[in-house]
Amino acid sequence: MASDEDLQVYCQPCDEEGTRLPAHGYCTDCKEHLCKTCLTVHKKLKSSKHHTVLDATSMPKVLQQPSTSIHTSQSDNLTTPCCKHQQEMIKFYCNDHKKLLCSVCVTLEHQPTSCKVDYIPGISCNIIDSKEYQIILKTLNTTFDYYQQMVEDVKEMTGKSNRSLKDALEDIKKFRIEINQRLDELERQVVHVVKVAEQENNSNITAVETSCEEVTNSLKISSEKIKQLNTSKQANALFMELKLAENIMKDVEKTALQFSSYDVKEHHFQANETILTKLKTERSLGTLTQIKYRQSSHEGEICVKTSKDKSRCYITGMTLLTPDLLIITDYDNYAVKMVDTSSQSVSDQLQLDDHPWDITRVTSTELAVTLPNTKKIQFISFSSNKLIKKHNVKVDGVCVGISCYQGKHVVSFVTPAKLQIIDMNGTILTTIDGKNIFKSPYYVTCNRSSIYLSDREMKTVTRFNWQGDVIGSYSGMCTPRGISLSDDGSVFVCDNGRNVIEEISEDSSTGKVVLENLNDPYTVGWCGETKKLYYSCRSVKAKYANFLYIYKLS
Missing domain, CATH: 2.120.10.30 (TolB, C-terminal domain)
Structure with a gap:
C-alpha cells in the first residue's frame, strides 16, 4: 500500500474510521470516494443503489469534500465498533433481523438482495423526539420501575424470611426448654422415690436402735442385780430375779426374731432405655419447613x-x-x-x-x-x-x-x-x-x-x-x-x-x-x-x- 502522502484519492468512509484505503470509485450523489468494499455495498443498499457511481477511470483524481449536511455531520458520529468486527464501525441497520451492522456484516451476512438494510445517517434524521423515542423511553422507565420494585419486594420477602428464621430459633429454644422441663419432671419423680426409700430406711434403723438400746439396758440391769443378790446371799430375791430374767430372755428372743426377719434391700437405678434409644435414633430436634411467599x-x-x-x-x-x-x-x-x-x-x-x-x-x-x-x-x-x-x-x-x-x-x-x-x-x-x-x-x-x-x-x-x-x-x-x-x-x-x-x-x-x-x-x-x-x-x-x-x- 502506498503511503498516505502518495494517496491522492482514498475511501472517505473508511478514512473516518481511521483506515485509509485507495479509492476504486466515486458517488456523485454522496460526493464521496469509495474503496472496493464500500463501493460494492453502496451499489446494493436500497438507499443508495440508484446513485450515480463513477469507476476508477472516470472518477475525479482529486479528493472531493461533500457539502455539509445532516448526513455528513451524523456520519462523523458513527464511532461505535461492531461486536463481531472490532475494527469496523456500525453504520447500517437491518430491518428484517433488527440488528445494527458494520459494512463487513452487510457484505457477509445481510446483503441487500436478501435483507432490507439502511444506512443509519439516511434514516435517523427524524428520530429526535419521535414517537419511537417516546415509546422506548417509556418502556425503559417502566422496566426500570419494575426491577426497582422487584428489588424492594425481594428485600421485603427476605426481611420476612429472616424474621421467620429468628422466630424459628425462638421456637427451637422453647422446644428445648419443654424437653428439659419434661426430663426434670421425670427426674423429680425418680428422686422422690429414692428419698422416700431413704426416709423409710432411716426410720427403720432408728426403730431398731431404740428397741435394741431398751433391751440391752434391761439385760444389763438384770445382770447387775443378779450378781449383787448372789454376792449378798439373798436367796429368795435371787430366785425371783432369775425367774424374771428368764421372762426377759423370752421377750428378748421374740424381739430378736422380729429383727431377724427385717429385710434391708439394696436399690439400683434402671434407666428408661426407650427414652435413650429414641434420642439416639432421632436425627434432628425438628425440621425447618420452608414457606413460599407469594408475590x-x-x-x-x-x-x-x-x-x-x-x-x-x-x-x-x-x-x-x-x-x-x-x-x-x-x-x-x-x-x-x-x-x-x-x-x-x-x-x-x-x-x-x-x-x-x-x-x-x-x-x-x-x-x-x-x-x-x-x-x-x-x-x-x-x-x-x-x-x-x-x-x-x-x-x-x-x-x-x-x-x-x-x-x-x-x-x-x-x-x-x-x-x-x-x-x-x-x-x-x-x-x-x-x-x-x-x-x-x-x-x-x-x-x-x-x-x-x-x-x-x-x-x-x-x-x-x-x-x-x-x-x-x-x-x-x-x-x-x-x-x-x-x-x-x-x-x-x-x-x-x-x-x-x-x-x-x-x-x-x-x-x-x-x-x-x-x-x-x-x-x-x-x-x-x-x-x-x-x-x-x-x-x-x-x-x-x-x-x-x-x-x-x-
Missing part, C-alpha cells in the same frame, strides 16, 4: 353498587363460576349479583325476600344461598347470564356458611353452633356439635378430603374430615371471616381484625400473610386459572364497601 400485584377494583340498591353494599359471600364470572351475595340489599370480571361490571341482579349470607356452586347450572333469618337454603339457577330463583329447603337453625362438594352440602349454623352435612333434599347426613370446638362458625369450605371452618369467636380455622373428626386447627388470628380454597389445597382467610388475608397450609399447621394493610376484608374468592384473589370489605365507608378488590398472586 402480589393490585389488578384493580370492580364497583358492584347498582341502581337497584337502596343501601351501601354488604358483600357477605362469593363464588367463582368461571374466570370471567363471579357470583356475590349482597346482604343489606337482599340481592344475589352476577359480576362480569372481564368488563368489570354487574351483569345481572336477583332480588330475594330475605337477607342472603353465603353462596356456593352446586352444579354447572345451580347455586345455593343461605337465608339465616328464615332458616332456609335458597337454590338459584343460572343460564345465559341470568339468575333465576328456584325451590328452597328448610333447615333446623340459623344457617350462615355453605359449601358444596359432589352433591353434599356442608352448612354452618350459629344458633345453635353446629356443622351439618346434608344432601340435595335437605336430609341431614352428619351433625357436628360445636361444644368446645367452635362457637361462631360463620364460614365453611370443603374439598375431597377436608372441611374447613372459620370461627371468629374462637379465632381459629378448624379442619374436619367428612366423618366429623377434628384433624387440624390453626389459631393466632384476630377475627377470621370468609375463607376460600386455593388450587393447591391451602386456604385463604380474611382476618378483618388485623386487616390482612392469610394463607393457611392444607394441614392447618402453618400460615402466612399474603395481603396486608387492607380495609376490613370480609369475604374472599380464588381463581386458580388466572391466579387472582377477589375480596370484599365490610366498611361503613361506601368507597370500600361498594367494591370488589382484585390482586394477582404468584
Whole structure:
C-alpha cells in the first residue's frame, strides 16, 4: 500500500474510521470516494443503489469534500465498533433481523438482495423526539420501575424470611426448654422415690436402735442385780430375779426374731432405655419447613353498587363460576349479583325476600344461598347470564356458611353452633356439635378430603374430615371471616381484625400473610386459572364497601 502522502484519492468512509484505503470509485450523489468494499455495498443498499457511481477511470483524481449536511455531520458520529468486527464501525441497520451492522456484516451476512438494510445517517434524521423515542423511553422507565420494585419486594420477602428464621430459633429454644422441663419432671419423680426409700430406711434403723438400746439396758440391769443378790446371799430375791430374767430372755428372743426377719434391700437405678434409644435414633430436634411467599400485584377494583340498591353494599359471600364470572351475595340489599370480571361490571341482579349470607356452586347450572333469618337454603339457577330463583329447603337453625362438594352440602349454623352435612333434599347426613370446638362458625369450605371452618369467636380455622373428626386447627388470628380454597389445597382467610388475608397450609399447621394493610376484608374468592384473589370489605365507608378488590398472586 502506498503511503498516505502518495494517496491522492482514498475511501472517505473508511478514512473516518481511521483506515485509509485507495479509492476504486466515486458517488456523485454522496460526493464521496469509495474503496472496493464500500463501493460494492453502496451499489446494493436500497438507499443508495440508484446513485450515480463513477469507476476508477472516470472518477475525479482529486479528493472531493461533500457539502455539509445532516448526513455528513451524523456520519462523523458513527464511532461505535461492531461486536463481531472490532475494527469496523456500525453504520447500517437491518430491518428484517433488527440488528445494527458494520459494512463487513452487510457484505457477509445481510446483503441487500436478501435483507432490507439502511444506512443509519439516511434514516435517523427524524428520530429526535419521535414517537419511537417516546415509546422506548417509556418502556425503559417502566422496566426500570419494575426491577426497582422487584428489588424492594425481594428485600421485603427476605426481611420476612429472616424474621421467620429468628422466630424459628425462638421456637427451637422453647422446644428445648419443654424437653428439659419434661426430663426434670421425670427426674423429680425418680428422686422422690429414692428419698422416700431413704426416709423409710432411716426410720427403720432408728426403730431398731431404740428397741435394741431398751433391751440391752434391761439385760444389763438384770445382770447387775443378779450378781449383787448372789454376792449378798439373798436367796429368795435371787430366785425371783432369775425367774424374771428368764421372762426377759423370752421377750428378748421374740424381739430378736422380729429383727431377724427385717429385710434391708439394696436399690439400683434402671434407666428408661426407650427414652435413650429414641434420642439416639432421632436425627434432628425438628425440621425447618420452608414457606413460599407469594408475590402480589393490585389488578384493580370492580364497583358492584347498582341502581337497584337502596343501601351501601354488604358483600357477605362469593363464588367463582368461571374466570370471567363471579357470583356475590349482597346482604343489606337482599340481592344475589352476577359480576362480569372481564368488563368489570354487574351483569345481572336477583332480588330475594330475605337477607342472603353465603353462596356456593352446586352444579354447572345451580347455586345455593343461605337465608339465616328464615332458616332456609335458597337454590338459584343460572343460564345465559341470568339468575333465576328456584325451590328452597328448610333447615333446623340459623344457617350462615355453605359449601358444596359432589352433591353434599356442608352448612354452618350459629344458633345453635353446629356443622351439618346434608344432601340435595335437605336430609341431614352428619351433625357436628360445636361444644368446645367452635362457637361462631360463620364460614365453611370443603374439598375431597377436608372441611374447613372459620370461627371468629374462637379465632381459629378448624379442619374436619367428612366423618366429623377434628384433624387440624390453626389459631393466632384476630377475627377470621370468609375463607376460600386455593388450587393447591391451602386456604385463604380474611382476618378483618388485623386487616390482612392469610394463607393457611392444607394441614392447618402453618400460615402466612399474603395481603396486608387492607380495609376490613370480609369475604374472599380464588381463581386458580388466572391466579387472582377477589375480596370484599365490610366498611361503613361506601368507597370500600361498594367494591370488589382484585390482586394477582404468584
